[in-house]
Amino acid sequence: MGSGANWRKITPAFEREFQILLLDQRGHGRSFHPPQGYAPEDYAQDLALILDELGWGDQAIHLVGHSMGGRNALVFANRFPRRVNKLVIEDIGPDANLESARRIEGYLDMIPTPFPDKRAAKHFFAETFPQLVGGGAQARVLAEYFYANLRSGAEGKADWRFSPVGVRASVREGRARERWELLATLAVPTLVIRGSQSTDLSREVFDRMLQANPKLRGAQIE
Numbered sequence: 001m002g003s004g005a006n007w008r009k010i011t012p013a014f015e016r017e018f019q020i021l022l023l024d025q026r027g028h029g030r031s032f033h034p035p036q037g038y039a040p041e042d043y044a045q046d047l048a049l050i051l052d053e054l055g056w057g058d059q060a061i062h063l064v065g066h067s068m069g070g071r072n073a074l075v076f077a078n079r080f081p082r083r084v085n086k087l088v089i090e091d092i093g094p095d096a097n098l099e100s101a102r103r104i105e106g107y108l109d110m111i112p113t114p115f116p117d118k119r120a121a122k123h124f125f126a127e128t129f130p131q132l133v134g135g136g137a138q139a140r141v142l143a144e145y146f147y148a149n150l151r152s153g154a155e156g157k158a159d160w161r162f163s164p165v166g167v168r169a170s171v172r173e174g175r176a177r178e179r180w181e182l183l184a185t186l187a188v189p190t191l192v193i194r195g196s197q198s199t200d201l202s203r204e205v206f207d208r209m210l211q212a213n214p215k216l217r218g219a220q221i222e
Contacts, residue, residue: 001104001149001162002067003029018062023050025069027166038169040179043072044079051083060085067092067200071174077190078182087190091198093205094179100200101171107133108168111146114159121150121158183212192218 004022011020024031025043051057063084065073070089077084110132115121125143133139150158190213194206203220210218 001028001145001167002069003161005029006066021050021054021056023047025072027163027170029161033163033166035165036169038166039173040072040075041079044076047072047076048080048083057083059083062086062088064088064090066090068170068174071179074179074182074186077186077188081187084188087186087188088193089190090193091195091201093201093209094183095205096178097175097200101175103199104171105168107142107146108164113150113164114153114157115150116158117156118150118152118158121147180212183209183216186213186215188215190216192216194218194220196220196222 003024007022011022014020026046027033027038051059051061060083063073063077063086065071065088067090070092071094073087074089074094077087111129112124115124125147129143129146130136130139133142149161151161153159192206192209194201194203206218206220210216
């Protein structure tokens with residue numbers, strides 16, 4: 001459900017050394033919202049075409065992907081190993097993890113979009129949403145994240161910035177089967193990053209990833 005804008009606090013640290021592409025993948029941010037084509041393989045092909053269009057086709061890039069983007073980056077690096085210099089996968093593994101997919105779809109089901117306007121949406125995320133997800137700091141972070149993903153559209157109604165159809169298809173197709181074989185055959189140096197409280201990348205899966213291929217290194221952020 002994120003977009004290239006999520007990286008704007010991070011990329012300034014690299015701008016003096018690298019030319020940076022922040023990508024809104026299909027169905028996300030300001031990119032187009034097709035009715036289908038949301039498998040990791042589709043996203044990987046999109047990136048290949050965009051790099052060609054930019055004239056970066058002959059360059060080996062440093063590819064960084066978070067969550068769904070990390071899985072798409074894994075597929076891209078496997079399909080186009082000569083186009084990747086180094087790979088960073090953040091907070092996602094190659095396992096199927098249908099529980100995580102159901103959790104994301106559950107959030108979408110409990111949020112009654114479109115809202116009449118942004119004010120009604122703000123009230124829902126401040127008052128109702130935290131109660132639905134059990135309250136606490138985690139609920140506040142989620143509420144802020146979802147509210148930031150709304151935009152005003154026709155007649156002032158507030159609806160998702162991303163494609164709900166695309167997001168649902170992404171989590172289903174991305175997590176419907178395991179992709180351990182892609183990890184085992186990676187030919188590029190790869191860093192796997194995990195947050196210590198992550199529910200999407202368990203410590204067990206993280207450790208198993210590091211044992212699957214000698215080109216992988218890991219870092220856990222407390």
